[in-house]
Amino acid sequence: MADISSTQHLFAQVLARVHAVCTAELGIAADLSRVVVEPPKDPTHGDMATNAAMVLAKEAKAKPRDLADKIAGRLRAEDIVAAVDVAGPGFINLTLKSSVWTDSLRAILRAGNAFGESAIGAGEKVNVEYVSANPTGPMHVGHCRGAVFGDALASLLQLSGFDVTREYYINDAGAQVDVLARSAFLRYREALGENIGEIPDGLYPGDYLKPVGVALAAEHGKALLAKPEAEWLPLVRAKSIDMMMEAIKGDLAALNIAHDVFFSERSLVAGGNNRVAETIDFLRAKGDVYEGRLPPPKGAPVDDYEDREQTLFRATNFGDDVDRPLLKSDGSYTYFASDIAYHRNKFDRGFHNLVDVWGADHGGYIKRVEAAIKAVTDGKATLDVKIVQLVKLLRNGEPVKMSKRSGDFVTLREVVDEVGKDAVRFMMLYRKNDAVLDFDLAKVIEQSRDNPVFYVQYGHARGHSIFRTAREEVLHDLPEDEGIRLAYLASAAFDRLADPAELSLLRKLAVYPRTVEAAAAAHEPHRIAFYLYDLASDFHALWTKGRDLPYLRFIIKDDAEMTKARLAMVQGVVTVLASGLGVLGVGAPNEMR
Known part of the structure; x- marks a missing residue:
């Protein structure tokens, strides 16, 4: 058997x-595919537990408990096992030898920044589409959560060996962008000196469109005023979308978010290549599109229900509750028709693994898109839709007032400017994506254990502070360069790390790769945020314990060998914290100011 x-x-x-x-x-x-090894829920039961006897008892024609006793007897002879216990109807709990945990620390020092990387993705292409906010205004705090979640998920999948493309779908073909153009045209008239009065209902009221009006005035002068709407609308719409997308990209850049692909919905029907029509014809040829009537909806009214003969997608053949319209009564495409064509385009680009990050109000849309993807890919592509719930913005527990600039919401940029990128990113991930998030602007900048982002970053900074002190007081040759320091500490006497508190910290470090793989498989980056907080807590607790028990201090002035061993442990903590914070897109400071 290979060395651990x-x-x-x-x-x-x-x-x-x-x-x-x-x-x-x-x-x-x-x-053996159903046999798993995982940490027991109660750490007093050991280091790892397995269900082997429970799932294999039928094949072995034995009682689970009896089989567990036999398996446990053989496991006790394994060189890495310190103790084995059988619990309940046949669970097997294992306690591993302390050398396992010190060997794991050696592995961290050898791997350095690569520790936690995995090959489970095997280079498979994954398309992660996130944000995809309508280009009708600045990004608000709700968009912010989806942006951070999608970006962290993409990084997590990359760390796990997937070939990830970050994509933004620009909804630039719907009625909302015509409303944007009309709103911008009003600001254009204002920029020319006209008193436009109150913004009419149905148009976007925010001040963010004033620069668009100024740009239109500079480019066209008064020429647009003499044109009918049919002529000026396309010009104003294109300029407005371009400027809104530049603003959105700037907002995302403030969070260190950059997409690989910006895909225009309008491109699906532009340039004489109507991908939506092609997709409808493709589905019709397969028998998945027909002309018919929908029955009246039961219960609550359905938004897209019309009592008329219409073009329908047989969504019910693929798991949806009702067949779905593809054309409106005026002959234009439904949003769903464009969405089918867009996801087919992803498949045609070689993506069989799709992740879409949507807002809280899109939950009812999942089944129909899943049905469409099954139809257009013959079941060859998978879609995982991650719903990102609402963000309640607070300050000291009180709701935050709306932004004057945006008109009716708080912008992403305002939040980032107030509390910083790191606080925003970490806290947006410090709760499962499908749970409502309370984001308190005052609490996320507190320097206390109650502020998770501070506590984790402080753990990384504390590690570097320990290095600086050790270099001054004991190990004067301790390298400052991390790469050289890793090699220097790899020769430490790891067997001296024997205190239960030290071994507990090493156990926590050892499960990081497993945590990364599990989080990637579940598409749940919040697991990394939770893990980092727990690791930082254990690290801070051990440091605090050393204040009361001097023999546990990281720096022992008259014992350079022990100091070096404990610095190796500190290096393990620093390396893993930096890796996890990197996945989340959060900085790992060497000092806290």
Whole structure:
């Protein structure tokens, strides 16, 4: 069996050993795919637990408890196992030898910044579409959460070996962009000196369109005033969308978010290449589009219901509740028709693994898009829609007033300018995406344990502070350069790290690769934020314990060997914190100011 430190991570190696023992014990070709190894919910039960006996008992023709006793007997002989206990109806709990955890620390120092990287993605192409806000105004705090979530998920998938494309879908073909153009035209008239009075209902009232009006006036002078709407609308719409998208990209840049692809909805029907019509014809040829009537909706009214003969997609053949219209009564495409063509385009570009990040008001739209993707890809593509719930913006527990600039909401840029990119990104991820988030502007800048982003960043900064002090007081040759320092600390006497509190911290470090893989598989970057807070808490707790128990301090002035061993542990913490913060797009400062 391979040495524990030579594997990708600890769980894979322990699982391999459990598999080997089960195969030897059973003497049959058992299905081991259902056997898992994971940390027990109660840490007092050991380091790892396996369900092997529970899931293999039927094949072994034995009672789970009896099989568990046999498997446990063989596991006790494994060189990495300190103790094995059988619990309940047949769960097997393992306690590993302390050398496993110090070997894992050696693996961190060898891997450096690469620790936590995984190959589970095997280079598979993944398209992560996120933000995709209508280009009708500045991004608000709700968009901010989706932007951060999508960007962190993309980084998490990249760390796990996927080939990720970050994509933004520009909704520039609907009625809302015509409303934008009319609103901008009003600001154009204002820029020419006209008193436009109150903004009429149905138009966008925010001041953010004033620069668009000024730009139109500079470019066209008064020429647009003499044109009918049919002539000026396309010109004003194009200019407005361009300027709004530049503003949106600037807002995203304030969060260090950059997309690889900006895909225009209008491009689906532009340039003589009507992808929407092509897609409808493709589905019709397969028998998935027909002309018919929809039955009246039961219960609550359906937005797109019309009692008329119309072109329908057989969504019910693919798991949806009702067939869906593709053309409006005026002959124009429904938004859904464009969405089908867009997702087919993703598939045609080689993406079989699709992730869409949507706002809270789009939950009812999931089934129909899933149905459409099954139809246009013959089931070859998968879609995971992640719904991002609302953000309640507070200051000291009180709701924040709306922005004057935007008209009726608080902008992303206002929040970033007030509390900083790191606080915004971390806190937007410090709650599961489908749960409502309370974001308190006052609390996210507190320097206390109650502020998770500060607490985690402080852990990284504390580690570097310990290095600086150790260099001054004990290890004068401790390298400042991280790459050289990793090699320097790799020769430490790791066996001296034997205190239960130290081993507990090493256990926490060892599960980082497993945490990354699990978070990537579930598309849940919040797991990384939770893990980082727990790791920082354990690190700070051990530092605090050293104040009361001097023998546990990281720096022992008369024991350079112990100091070096503990600095290796600190380096492990710093390396993992930096990696996790990098996934979240949050800075890892060496000092806190």
